Amino acid sequence: MTGDQWGYGKEDGPSAWHINYPVALGNRQSPIDIVPDETTLDRDLGPIFLDYDSCTSINISNNGHSVVVEFVDSDDRSMIRGGPLDNPYRLKQFHFHWGEKGHEGSEHTVAGLGYASELHLVHWNAVKYRSFTDAASAPDGLAVLGIFLETGDDHRWLHLITDVLFMVKYKDSVTDFKGFNPKCLLPNRLHYWTYLGSLTTPPLHESVTWILLKEPIVVSDKQLGMFRMLLFNGEEEDERKKMENNFRPPQPLNGREVRSSN
Numbered sequence: 554m555t556g557d558q559w560g561y562g563k564e565d566g567p568s569a570w571h572i573n574y575p576v577a578l579g580n581r582q583s584p585i586d587i588v589p590d591e592t593t594l595d596r597d598l599g600p601i602f603l604d605y606d607s608c609t610s611i612n613i614s615n616n617g618h619s620v621v622v623e624f625v626d627s628d629d630r631s632m633i634r635g636g637p638l639d640n641p642y643r644l645k646q647f648h649f650h651w652g653e654k655g656h657e658g659s660e661h662t663v664a665g666l667g668y669a670s671e672l673h674l675v676h677w678n679a680v681k682y683r684s685f686t687d688a689a690s691a692p693d694g695l696a697v698l699g700i701f702l703e704t705g706d707d708h709r710w711l712h713l714i715t716d717v718l719f720m721v722k723y724k725d726s727v728t729d730f731k732g733f734n735p736k737c738l739l740p741n742r743l744h745y746w747t748y749l750g751s752l753t754t755p756p757l758h759e760s761v762t763w764i765l766l767k768e769p770i771v772v773s774d775k776q777l778g779m780f781r782m783l784l785f786n787g788e789e790e791d792e793r794k795k796m797e798n799n800f801r802p803p804q805p806l807n808g809r810e811v812r813s814s815n
């Protein structure tokens with residue numbers, strides 16, 4: 554099986570990924586269900602810092618699995634540091650996972666409950682590794698900041714993204730997307746849970762320090778509906794498959810500790 558032949562359908566979905574990616578059955582897979590009462594409050598866990606002010610977004614694209622905004626990651630202009638991280642990590646991209654209805658669509662769940670969507674801001678350890686690809690297969694290579702999206706009022710800045718989604722309707726479409734600072738997508742408080750896990754899509758590398766913000770951001774159902782106009786398929790394909798339910802269900806915790814900032 555060459556390249557990206559995995560998906561979220563019945564035949565190629567999460568329950569089949571282990572066939573081509575045996576690490577799917579590994580012991581530090583993501584996402585997980587977070588049970589707040591079973592997390593460990595760790596007073597040594599400091600705050601996280603997000604230095605995104607001089608970040609440089611490049612483009613927005615549809616990779617056939619999600620919609621992705623890529624950033625310049627050839628220097629330390631947009632970084633996450635602090636919290637559980639021993640080094641600062643460089644922002645590489647962010648993307649979303651969502652459902653077809655409001656009550657599910659996130660990858661991580663909290664006490665068994667899913668949110669409508671989940672935003673992943675993906676960072677890599679450029680202190681220890683020479684490239685994102687090298688970092689992506691190292692146990693301390695990646696740090697992904699996860700933000701839950703719940704439905705309610707319109708999000709005043711998310712429309713900057715939903716307004717351009719029509720440009721990347723089909724798989725492998727891409728368009729310029731400059732000057733976007735993802736700081737506008739953060740909730741008010743940066744309290745978080747953190748644990749050691751993996752990429753949530755193939756190749757499912759067990760290389761991610763997950764940092765999940767406890768406070769969701771609020772977006773409208775209309776804005777989320779715009780994501781569902783994206784398609785999994787390319788323009789040349791006959792079958793049109795709406796891009797929705799692009800989330801992996803929770804995986805076994807296998808005794809891992811989930812720590813909580815205050």
Ligand SMILES: NS(=O)(=O)c1ccc(NCc2ccco2)c([N+](=O)[O-])c1
Binds near residue numbers: 645646686697
């Ligand atoms: N849902 S996630 O944040 O865990 C995630 C999953 C896969 C990939 N990429 C797939 C990959 C990595 C190395 C080679 O190919 C990314 N990413 O690239 O940011 C993020």
Ligand SMILES: [Zn+2]
Binds near residue numbers: 648649650673753
């Ligand atoms: Zn993701």
